[in-house]
Every structure is written in C-alpha cells, then in structure tokens.
Amino acid sequence: MSTTRSTGAPSPTVARRRGGLAALALLPFAFLVLFFLLIPAVSLLVGSFHPSKASGLTLENFGYLRGDDKSLQPFVNSFILSFSSMVTGGVLGLLIAQALVSSRSPRLEQLTITFSSVAANFAGVPLAFAYIATIGVSGLITRFLVGFGLDIYSAGFTLYSLAGLTLVYTYFQLPLMVLLMLPALKAVRREWGEASDNLGATRWRYIRSVVIPVLTPSLIASLLLLFANSFGAYATAYALTTGFVSLVPINISNVIAGNVFFDPGLGDALAVGLAVVMTVCVGGQAILQRRASRWLNR
Amino acid sequence: MRRRNNTAWAVAVIVFAFLYFTVPLVATAAFALSDGRHFTFQPLFDALARDDFQSAMELSIGIAILTTILSIVIVAPTSYLIVLRFRRLRTLVDFVTILPFVIPPIILTLGLRQVYGVESPLGINLVGSPILLIGGYFILSLPFTYRAVDNAMRAVDVVTLTEASESLGAGGVRTFRALILPGTMLGIISAALLSFTTIMGEFTLASLLGYATFPVFLNNVYASEARQATALVIVSFLITWAGVLALAVVGRRAGGSGIAVRRAA
Numbered sequence: 001m002s003t004t005r006s007t008g009a010p011s012p013t014v015a016r017r018r019g020g021l022a023a024l025a026l027l028p029f030a031f032l033v034l035f036f037l038l039i040p041a042v043s044l045l046v047g048s049f050h051p052s053k054a055s056g057l058t059l060e061n062f063g064y065l066r067g068d069d070k071s072l073q074p075f076v077n078s079f080i081l082s083f084s085s086m087v088t089g090g091v092l093g094l095l096i097a098q099a100l101v102s103s104r105s106p107r108l109e110q111l112t113i114t115f116s117s118v119a120a121n122f123a124g125v126p127l128a129f130a131y132i133a134t135i136g137v138s139g140l141i142t143r144f145l146v147g148f149g150l151d152i153y154s155a156g157f158t159l160y161s162l163a164g165l166t167l168v169y170t171y172f173q174l175p176l177m178v179l180l181m182l183p184a185l186k187a188v189r190r191e192w193g194e195a196s197d198n199l200g201a202t203r204w205r206y207i208r209s210v211v212i213p214v215l216t217p218s219l220i221a222s223l224l225l226l227f228a229n230s231f232g233a234y235a236t237a238y239a240l241t242t243g244f245v246s247l248v249p250i251n252i253s254n255v256i257a258g259n260v261f262f263d264p265g266l267g268d269a270l271a272v273g274l275a276v277v278m279t280v281c282v283g284g285q286a287i288l289q290r291r292a293s294r295w296l297n298r
Numbered sequence: 299m300r301r302r303n304n305t306a307w308a309v310a311v312i313v314f315a316f317l318y319f320t321v322p323l324v325a326t327a328a329f330a331l332s333d334g335r336h337f338t339f340q341p342l343f344d345a346l347a348r349d350d351f352q353s354a355m356e357l358s359i360g361i362a363i364l365t366t367i368l369s370i371v372i373v374a375p376t377s378y379l380i381v382l383r384f385r386r387l388r389t390l391v392d393f394v395t396i397l398p399f400v401i402p403p404i405i406l407t408l409g410l411r412q413v414y415g416v417e418s419p420l421g422i423n424l425v426g427s428p429i430l431l432i433g434g435y436f437i438l439s440l441p442f443t444y445r446a447v448d449n450a451m452r453a454v455d456v457v458t459l460t461e462a463s464e465s466l467g468a469g470g471v472r473t474f475r476a477l478i479l480p481g482t483m484l485g486i487i488s489a490a491l492l493s494f495t496t497i498m499g500e501f502t503l504a505s506l507l508g509y510a511t512f513p514v515f516l517n518n519v520y521a522s523e524a525r526q527a528t529a530l531v532i533v534s535f536l537i538t539w540a541g542v543l544a545l546a547v548v549g550r551r552a553g554g555s556g557i558a559v560r561r562a563a
Contacts, residue, residue: 021470022379022383023384025379026376026379026384026387028372028376029372029373029376032433032436032437033394033437033440036434036436037394037397037398037401037437039413039420040406040410040412040413041401041405043412043413043419044405044409044412047412092318096315098311099307099308099311099312100308102305103305103308103309103312112312112315114542114543114546115315117542117545117546118538118542119319121538121542122535124499125516125517125534126516126534129516129524129531130326130528130535132528133322133326133330133528139325139329140321140324140325140329141321141325228399232404234403234404234501235502235505239501239517239520249402252404252405253404253506255408256407256411256506257506267408271404271408271409274405275400275405278400278401282396282399282400
C-alpha cells in the first residue's frame with residue numbers, strides 16, 4: 001500500500017511542505033489534549049507527592065498505603081461496592097445473555113440489545129431518583145412488600161448503604177455485562193457441541209474442556225470492565241447519599257468542594273490510587289480482550 | 299425434552315430481565331405523575347415551566363452542541379492524518395484517546411480545578427468560563443468520538459481514496475472535503491451522537507466546577523420538589539432512549555449492530 005504513495009506526489013518539496021501543513025493540522029488536537037488532559041493529570045501526580053505545609057517530596061499523602069484507617073476506608077468501601085455489583089451484574093448479565101443465545105431469536109436479541117444500551121447508559125442522578133421512587137423508604141416496591149407483611153426498612157435494609165448502592169449499580173452493570181458477553185457467547189459454535197457429542201464427551205466434559213477455556217478471557221475482561229465502571233462512578237452515589245458514604249470518588253469530591261477536613265495532598269493521592277485501580281482493570285481488560293478476539297473474529 | 303427445558307429457562311430469565319428493566323421506570327412514573335390519588339401530568343408541566351429548568355436545559359444543549367462541533371472539527375482531520383501520514387504516531391494517539399477511561403470524570407475534575415481554578419499555577423483562571431467545561435467534555439467524550447471516526451476512516455480505506463484523488467490532481471483539503479468526509483459521514487454522525495448524549499447526562503464535572511446544567515439542576519431541585527425532579531427523570535430517560543435509538547439507526551446503516559456502550563457517569 002505504501003509503495004504506491006510516492007507516484008502521486010508531484011515533487012519532493014511539495015510533499016514535504018504538505019507534510020508540514022498536515023502536522024500543523026494536528027496542533028489543535030495536541031493543544032486540547034495537553035491542556036485539558038495531560039497537564040491536569042501531571043498536576044495531580046506531582047501534587048500527590050507534595051507535603052501539605054512544606055516544600056520537597058513526601059509519601060505522607062499516601063496514608064492508605066500504610067493502612068491508615070481514615071484514608072483506607074474509602075478504598076475498602078469502593079472495593080466492596082465494585083466487587084459486589086460486579087458479581088450481581090456479572091452473574092445476572094451472563095444468564096440473560098446466555099438465555100438470549102439459547103432463544104435463537106434475532107428479534108428478541110435486537111430488542112434486548114436496545115434495552116440494554118438504554119439501561120447501561122441510564123446512570124447518575126436520574127437513576128438514583130428512579131430507585132428512591134422504587135425501593136426508597138416509601139417507594140413502590142417497599143410499600144408493595146409491606147402489603148405482604150415484609151418491611152425491608154425495619155429489617156435493616158436501606159437504599160443509602162453499600163447494599164443499597166449495589167442494588168442501584170446493578171441496574172447499569174447488568175446490561176453492560178449483557179452487551180459485553182453477547183458476542184463472546186455467540187462465538188461458541190453449536191458445531192463444537194455436536195462434535196464433542198460425536199466424540200463421546202459428556203456435557204460436563206464439553207463445558208469444561210471447550211466452553212470454559214474459550215469464554216474465560218472474555219468473561220474476566222468483562223468483569224474487570226464492570227469493576228472499573230463502578231469504582232470510578234460518582235454521580236449515582238452522590239445523588240443517592242448526598243455524599244454521606246465514604247467512597248473514593250466521593251472523598252475526592254469533598255476535596256474539590258473545599259471541605260476543610262480534607263487536604264489537597266490527600267485528594268491528589270486518592271486520585272492517583274483511583275487511577276492505578278482503573279489502569280490495572282482497563283489494561284488487564286485490553287490484554288484479555290486481545291486473547292479473546294482469537295475466537296470472536298471468525 | 300432437553301430443548302423444552304432450555305426454552306422454559308430462557309423465557310423465565312428474559313421475563314426477569316424485562317421486569318428488572320421496567321419496574322424502576324413504572325415506579326418513577328407512579329410517583330411523579332400522581333398527586334397522591336389521581337394520575338396527573340401537572341408535576342411534569344410545572345417542572346418544564348420553571349425558568350431555572352429552561353436555563354439549565356439551554357446551557358446543557360448549548361455546551362453539548364458547541365463541544366460536539368469542536369470534537370468533530372478536531373477529531374476528524376486528526377484521525378484522517380494519523381491513518382494517512384503519521385502512522386508512527388498511531389500508538390501514541392490510541393493511548394491518549396483511551397486515557398480518559400483510566401482517568402474517570404472525578405479525577406479530571408480535580409485536575410482541572412487545580413490547574414484552572416482560582417489558585418491556578420499557570421495563572422489561567424477559567425472558573426465559570428464555558429471554555430473549562432467544553433475542554434473537559436472534549437476529553438471525556440474523546441474515547442467515543444475518536445474510536446467512532448477512526449473506525450470509519452479505516453473502513454473506507456482512506457489511504458487508497460486519497461492516492462486516487464491526488465493522482466487526479468485534487469489537493470489535500472479538497473480530497474478531505476469531497477471524498478473523505480462524505481465517505482466517513484456515518485462514523486462522524488455516530489461520534490456526534492455519542493458526544494452529545496454523553497454531555498447531556500454528565501453530572502460530575504458540571505456539578506463540582508459550578509455549572510448549572512440539566513443534571514445539576516435535577517439534583518438541586520430534588521431537595522425542594524421531589525415530585526417535579528422525578529418527573530424530569532422521565533425526560534432524562536427519554537433523552538437517553540432517543541440517543542440510543544438514533545445511534546442504533548446510524549449503526550445499522552453503517553453495517554454494525556448498533557451497540558452503544560458508554561461508561562456510567
């Protein structure tokens with residue numbers, strides 16, 4: 001492809017001048033990325049190693065790495081919430097995706113994909129309020145259950161806890177799992193099952209030796225994405241609890257809002273910790289996805 | 299025998315999925331559109347008639363349109379030139395454009411606030427300026443806009459198109475306008491829709507940097523007028539639906555499945 005390129009170029013000088021002009025056209029992109037992404041990111045990274053009342057470099061902001069309770073708590077809570085909503089969304093999403101594949105109905109599949117896209121994108125403030133109307137103190141389901149003699153709030157449940165947040169996050173985690181796993185599940189060919197039947201393998205042997213190895217990379221990649229998706233989420237948790245739950249994004253927002261109990265260095269250190277978690281998840285996901293694509297793209 | 303069991307199991311799961319999706323919406327409508335005993339659209343009309351709702355909506359739509367135009371004007375030529383001429387920059391640009399996945403909105407907000415806040419180390423105070431929000435939203439939507447445009451650029455093989463066009467004597471700008479833009483139009487429309495819907499629902503940046511956009515208004519009004527706010531949840535839901543359907547239509551025409559995956563706000 002590149003060998004034919006030179007034939008169209010009028011002369012080397014013109015080509016070089018055009019190359020220079022073309023490089024100029026990249027400048028606006030570079031400018032925006034530099035000023036609105038890279039400089040802010042570097043500022044956080046540098047800030048995280050700055051002591052609050054002196055100059056020089058320090059690790060004092062990274063209290064959570066030393067197991068300091070106050071700054072470790074948001075990470076523990078964020079981890080619990082992300083893990084639990086990854087499990088609920090992951091398991092239910094996988095079941096639904098498999099049910100769709102088994103149904104072998106393209107119309108049902110298309111319908112579910114549309115619904116899932118809406119639900120996966122329906123997050124943040126509106127989702128929080130929808131859930132308050134559903135299963136808040138006087139929500140529709142709450143009152144419905146009271147009608148059956150089951151008062152979930154006196155039984156200890158509250159929407160404004162990690163358990164409640166898990167329930168709400170599942171609303172966007174589950175459909176995301178459906179969208180992520182559907183292509184992978186469809187890549188498991190019916191013929192493979194027939195072939196293994198013909199070779200005398202049991203159903204379980206087929207699942208263990210064929211289905212699981214083929215699906216594992218996609219499955220782990222999808223779960224990592226779900227985990228990252230809730231670890232960085234702020235709007236839903238904030239709208240639901242007005243900030244009264246200790247999660248990493250909520251703690252960072254307290255620093256931004258100028259809460260005097262949070263110093264800027266800690267905010268930067270929390271942001272760096274959050275970015276590391278995201279990098280591990282997104283990076284791991286990218287690597288696994290590349291392995292998974294061996295089966296997907298045929 | 300086994301097949302019938304399979305079907306029953308699948309039907310049960312699909313019914314669960316349907317209920318799971320619709321119950322919160324029914325509950326939202328039930329709470330918002332009743333005055334305790336009767337069905338009424340009044341809370342919705344009251345909310346829509348508010349001055350602060352209208353100004354919030356205007357701000358959201360204005361910022362979304364401006365940012366979307368900026369994104370397309372910058373991302374389309376950049377992606378074209380990377381595919382065509384600067385292939386060595388490819389890895390770098392790919393890395394930069396997925397960086398916002400690793401740096402979620404809350405981190406970007408903290409960084410922007412530090413660099414362009416009142417105590418800006420660069421001496422650039424952008425607090426309250428639309429530039430800050432537009433710049434931030436350009437970055438937030440970059441993974442979606444760039445991917446959509448870049449996929450389209452590669453699908454139509456812009457390298458061959460450009461060679462053909464230039465060997466017929468057309469200049470670079472003319473080639474881009476007359477051939478590349480029309481050829482990648484569906485990808486560009488997808489990118490624009492992704493950018494627009496992302497921005498219309500964005501809460502984190504706007505709220506913490508002090509802009510009264512629609513989601514911020516929604517959150518603020520809940521404290522005093524829960525019913526009106528919940529009625530506006532329906533509006534927000536319809537916006538999401540419209541965005542997803544529009545993307546599905548464009549995606550289907552482009553030959554894809556129309557799957558739209560955006561990260562939660």
